[in-house]
Amino acid sequence: MKLFISDDEIDVREGIRYLLNWSELGFYICGEGKNGQDTLEQIIRLMPDVVLLDIRMPKLSGLEVIKRAREQGFSGRFILLSGYSDFSYAQEAIRFGVTCYLTKPIEEKELEKAVLEAKESIRNELDMQKKLLQYRDKARDSILHDILFNKANDSFLDYHDMMLESYVxxxxxxxxxxxxxxxxxxxxxxxxxxxxxxxxxxxxxxxxxxxxxxxxxxxxxxxxxxxxxxxxxxxxxxxxxxxxxxxxxxxxxxxxxxxxxxxxxxxxxxxxxxxxxxxxxxxxMDLPKDFPTIKSNAFMENTYPQQIGNHIQSANHQMLQEVLDQLKKDLYFADLEVPIVKHTLADIMIQVKSILTHTYCGIEIPFPNNAAIISTIEEKYYLYEILDFFTLQFEMCMNAIGSPTRENVMDGILHYIQYNYQENLKLGTIADLFGYNSSYLGKVFHKATGKSFNSYIDEVRIENSKKSLLNDENKVYEIALLVGYTDVNYFHKKFKKYVGMSPAEYRRFYQ
Structure with missing residues (x-):
């Protein structure tokens, strides 16, 4: 701590300097004053912790120094020194916060006791201020918390006092x-x-x-x-x-x-x-407008797996990317927490896997197992990472099932029909899937196959039904459903048209 000595007698200042081992007591002498005016100026400049101050000095008395120093914000401790005991001075000094008054000649033990008490008083005050600041900061943080979470009682808050006053x-x-x-x-x-x-x-x-x-x-x-x-x-x-x-x-x-x-x-x-x-x-500004616009149950019966499966089979990279972009957009505007979004994406991937492995049961498609799909998606932090995983996986699927390139569109259409004939295939659906006008595709299809689209589908279905009649134990109506006919009578009619006999007769004749 800093100690300042003020006395108009140099011998007194010298005596005080060597009377005690100040460094052992935790002090160092930062300055000395020889009159009241000089002392006041140095006190304000040096801001010592303790001032040993003679009451009677030239220019300004000790009491005037104390009074003016306090007025200028000095908060250190004063220990008054006097050559005679004058309690009227002591009483005046108490008004300015002076608590120790020593008479000359100064006793070593009395001075040591006085400065140590001043030191302890300063430390106690600093500790108290520190605790008050801690309590204030804690209370302030609590108030700020309430403001953030809209729990504050505005009628009791003084924003100016909290230094929160602003216009924005x-x-x-x-x-x-x-x-x-x-x-x-x-x-x-x-x-x-x-x-x-x-x-x-x-x-x-x-x-x-x-x-x-x-x-x-x-x-x-x-x-x-x-x-x-x-x-x-x-x-x-x-x-x-x-x-x-x-x-x-x-x-x-x-x-x-x-x-x-x-x-x-x-x-x-x-x-x-x-x-x-x-x-x-x-x-x-990145928050969705009118969020959410898609309810969480909108994904419960979504068509994404079938759309993705179709575009993989048709090798339509552009349409596949458009579907993934739409999926991203729908998820962005959906009322779904991130864990549910990840669960939804894992479910879509597993359904796509199921569609393709069921359709191409004779081909090894490089899909991870379901647990690995879920784990991979759960480990991702961002949607774009998951969609990148989707894109890579779907490209591998296209390569595995041998989907033709866009340069050979008709081969792609016939390839798709061969693996999906059991579905409710329409020319318009196929045209959309491969990115063509349905009227134009009908003409191209007829030119390439020599048959209409519907006739070609019927032939593919009948050929596959013939295999089932000879190799399966399913009943005729079950086979009709398996190859894509929901009406067994219609199946009978088509079968007889292309084969020349009924399904039952065919089974009996060739088995």
Whole structure:
């Protein structure tokens, strides 16, 4: 601690300097004063912790020094020294917070006791101030928490006293960009403080795992936007900002609405799953308008597996990508939590696998097992990663089943019919699947096969029914269903037309 000695007699100052081992007592002498005016100026400049001060000095008395020092904000301890006992001086000194009064000649033990008591008093006061600040910070954090979660009683809050008074606010949340990282998150709040050159331009607090910043005032909001646009949206690789992921809510114009900006930022943090590659920031403008627009049960009976399966079989890369883009869009606007989205995607992949392995039972299609599909999807942090996994898997499926290229469209159509004849195939459906006008495709089909589309389908079905009649024990109506005829009488009619006898007669004749 700093000690200042003031006395107009140099011998007294010298005596005090060597009377005690000041360093052992925890003090060092920071200065000396020879008159009242000089002492006052040095006290204000040096701000010592303890001042040994003679009452009677030239220019200004000790009491005048104390009075003026207090008026200028000095809060250190004064120990008064006097050559005679004058209790009227002591009584006046008490008014200015002086608690110790020593008479000359000064006794070594009395001086040591006085300075140690002053030292202990200062330490106790500092400890008390520290505790009060801790309690205040804790209470302040609690109030800020209530403001964020819209639980604060505005009628009892003094925003000016809390230094929250402003005309515009915005809430920012930040976390590690690398979600696998166990390192501490970079202190973005401190970066903003340095950028703003004003520690009162923002509030920072932690709420569970969230790092929360409340920006206050136009200057703070504008500096944040500059950082986002120039340094964070496309951060330099390896820089501190490259390690951050941020979300921010809309600006609000009263402290009572801070919670609204916070809710935006929270929702965006939950929707981090929908970010694209290397995206570090989500702002309130990224929230879907009129969200949600698709209810969660809309995916319970979705047609995505069949659409995807069809486009894989037709080798229609463009249509497949369009379906995946639509799936991404529907999920983005759906009322689904991320774990449910992942479950939905795993279910779609497993259904596509089931469709293809059932249709191409004689071909080994390189699908992972169901547990591996679920595990792979669960481990992904972003939707784009899962859709990349889908695209790669579906390309491998196209290669495995030998789907023809677009240069040989008719082979692709015949290939598709050969494996899907049992479905309710229509020329219009096939045309859409392969990206053609149905009228034009009908003409091309007839030219290539010499038959109409419907006649060709009937022939394929009848040929496959003949195999089943000879090799299966199924009843005739069951075989009709297996090859795509829902009306057994219609099946009988078609079979007799192409074979010249009924299904039962054919079975008896050739078995």
């Amino acid at each position: 606010y915005q809430v920012v949340l930040y976390a590690n960009y690398n979600q696998d990282s166990f390192q501490a998150t970079w202190d973005f709040a401190e970066i903003l403080r340095l950028a703003n050159k004003n520690h009162n331009s923002l509030e920072f607090l932690k709420q569970n795992d969230l790092n929360v910043i409340i920006l206050k005032g136009d200057f703070a909001l504008n500096r944040f936007q500059e950082l986002v646009e120039h340094y964070i949206s496309q951060p330099q690789k390896g820089s501190p900002l490259d390690s951050l992921f941020l979300t921010y809510g809309k600006p609000v114009y009263s402290a009572e609405h801070i919670h609204s900006s916070f809710e935006d930022a929270q929702l965006l943090m939950k929707r981090r799953f929908f970010c694209h590659f290397n995206q570090h920031v989500l702002g309130y």
